[in-house]
Amino acid sequence: xxxxxxxxxxxxxxxxxxxxxxxxxxxxxxxxxxxxxxxxxxxxxxxxxxxxxxxxxxxxxxxxxxxxxxxxxxxxxxxxxxxxxxxxxxxxxxxxxxxxxxxxxxxxxxxxxxxxx
Amino acid sequence: xxxxxxxxxxxxxxxxxxxxxxxxxxxxxxxxxxxxxxxxxxxxxxxxxxxxxxxxxxxxxxxxxxxxxxxxxxxxxxxxxxxxxxxxxxxxxxxxxxxxxxxxxxxxxxxxx
Numbered sequence: 757x758x759x760x761x762x763x764x765x766x767x768x769x770x771x772x773x774x775x776x777x778x779x780x781x782x783x784x785x786x787x788x789x790x791x792x793x794x795x796x797x798x799x800x801x802x803x804x805x806x807x808x809x810x811x812x813x814x815x816x817x818x819x820x821x822x823x824x825x826x827x828x829x830x831x832x833x834x835x836x837x838x839x840x841x842x843x844x845x846x847x848x849x850x851x852x853x854x855x856x857x858x859x860x861x862x863x864x865x866x867x868x869x870x871x872x873x
Numbered sequence: 874x875x876x877x878x879x880x881x882x883x884x885x886x887x888x889x890x891x892x893x894x895x896x897x898x899x900x901x902x903x904x905x906x907x908x909x910x911x912x913x914x915x916x917x918x919x920x921x922x923x924x925x926x927x928x929x930x931x932x933x934x935x936x937x938x939x940x941x942x943x944x945x946x947x948x949x950x951x952x953x954x955x956x957x958x959x960x961x962x963x964x965x966x967x968x969x970x971x972x973x974x975x976x977x978x979x980x981x982x983x984x985x986x
Binding site: 760762788790797798799800802805847849851853860861862863864865866867869 | 905907909914915916917918919922924963967971972973974975976977978979981
């Protein structure tokens with residue numbers, strides 16, 4: 757089946773620094789990828805839709821200047837948490853589906869756990 | 874508004890017993906429905922999905938789910954639970970227009986020996 761990877765799997769950073777998380781589709785191309793945030797023992801909250809070659813679409817309440825998304829190729833999307841603060845500590849998960857298959861199966865990465873000290 | 878409700882936050886069953894996890898959705902059009910499983914600290918693994926056709930769908934690990942339009946439900950079932958099934962289970966509805974998924978709150982499954 758389709759495989760999505762994320763890097764790093766976990767990261768610890770100091771408050772005020774920026775952190776970049778990569779999401780890659782390993783065996784398929786994805787014009788659209790999605791970024792989610794998950795707090796402990798809670799569901800996944802969609803943050804934004806990453807579109808290859810164009811600007812990301814952010815969900816209501818998500819700061820686009822805080823969470824920068826770049827989708828430079830058909831297999832890579834990056835999420836940069838800028839000027840991270842302890843409240844940004846969370847589990848970040850990306851998903852991707854094969855291009856042209858809107859609404860069909862999304863495959864999820866293993867997640868990145870971010871801890872901001 | 875689109876939404877997914879999983880009424881049971883936590884379920885405990887004995888190993889070997891049958892399992893049913895409930896999922897109700899609200900969606901304007903014909904929904905794409907999914908069940909995902911998440912082990913602690915891990916990403917989500919797709920168990921099964923419904924797009925159209927036969928309303929009883931089979932998935933991996935012996936799971937099945939039945940789409941009931943009249944009840945707006947997509948309940949997940951397994952006839953005999955194994956200890957390795959202990960995990961968090963998420964029901965989700967997908968938009969055919971945007972590809973976005975809306976997740977339910979999740980159900981934590983605990984399996985007693």
